Amino acid sequence: MIELDPRFAGGYAGLSFNYSVKARFRFGEDPKSDAALSLDYAQQAIAADRHFAWSHIALAGAYLANNEHDEAVDAVAQALVIQPSGYEANLFSGFYLNFAGRPEPAVRYLEIANTLSRIDTIRGLDFLGMAYFTAGKYAECEATWTRRFERFGVPNYPIGHVFLAAAQALQGKTSDAKKTVERFLRIAPEFRMAKWLWINNYKLAEDRNRLYAAAIAAGVPE
Template identity: 30%
Template structure:
């Protein structure tokens, strides 16, 4: 089903009415959960959090925001938390007419926040006339945790996780999620995301030896799948963990399953792009990478890296170069190694050398060997050719 044929929505950041800055995390966590739940529905296009949150802290003209994000509907709201009580106001707006299709105010105890989330997501699906399958109706229920303390640690971890992928930020996220997991060890989502941090550790060599970190990633991914085989994040993390283990076909299968379980998730789509490209299915990877961009008009920089890699491996060189240039523009220094390879392998050696010099000017510790440790290829000959291209362009091996 094409996105043009189904209703589309942006869930804007809820306004924190408490006057306490620390309650921003509470409001953001609520919105994050609503977006994640709605992304499990095939009959709805849901704009990714990274795009809708560009409006956080700004006065918003709903119609203008909807036009920029390319959606028919907008959900906006506010939240006030005081002691053990919450007041949540939410409004669904038709962006074309500006009229309110639905509005509600919830004045509940803090422990009812999960029930409020379920009610909001069900009302949205109903008001937008989304036809739900039996499986989708079941997936509309919030399942990350039923423990408010664990949920608080969950959203604190998300706050760190949404920042740049650095050792420090991911360590802070992991610390929060470990505390949450101790409170609710049977949560598939928490196990999955703890596993994802260990996957990042294995890839970027932050703490544990690579094999140890890789085994931890797979352990938590398998635990998450055991708790909920149909959890999208569990399948995504499993696909990444299996990629580390060079189990390419299994990784591809889990990546595909994740996209079926959360067809409206930009993050699930971009990691499917990443896994499938390295697993030997670049054309299929492109489809998911382009879908991620459609779901996130203001994407994180790494989306461009994932899509650019899929384009390159699929032989779509001009599109690969454009994607890598966009990656570098948003995150200076990143995407340049891919550009060096692309230029070197497309008979543009002088441009490759100039790009290599640019890379070393912003990432002075770059070596081909360290780069190779972060790469995965079902096609080992392709990896060897990429290593040779980087070295031929003048980048140091060690």
């Protein structure tokens, strides 16, 4: 796409976002290099078109991949200025606010995004389920992840399973949490919380520690 039109911001934004995801999930061998590439492509997207909302969403993702949470929130705020009623501007505003330790506005933006979407999406439910947990709304977290599993199937990646089990444990639903963990370990028997580096995306230690402790209490192997 960039070869066809070097001035197309969407090409740079797409590359930036993909590299930021690669860095945050540790998909590659060099997350620091991926995070740096994400930031470079995002800056090129901004230079190409600063009025394109996804340029700022991508920049926010690049900042998150570089553990610059407040900068991520500031960047995605520009996407909302451009598209205040945009589904993805609201969706990713909630996403980045959650990791920055601001779950209440995160929930608000994510609920707006889900209203704008009119239909369930994997991202919409995943992001909202995470934010509900960070906000201490464990019943809502459980309901959202349960709905996500019912609508789109049981995922083969850890996030939903860990959050669901942790939310159940914090509600005292020991039996349900145990069943959630048993189902997850049939999918990923080698999973260990101590090796789950994704949790480090959270800015605040208290958010990381609460999720970690609740998952262990639910029976997720440490």
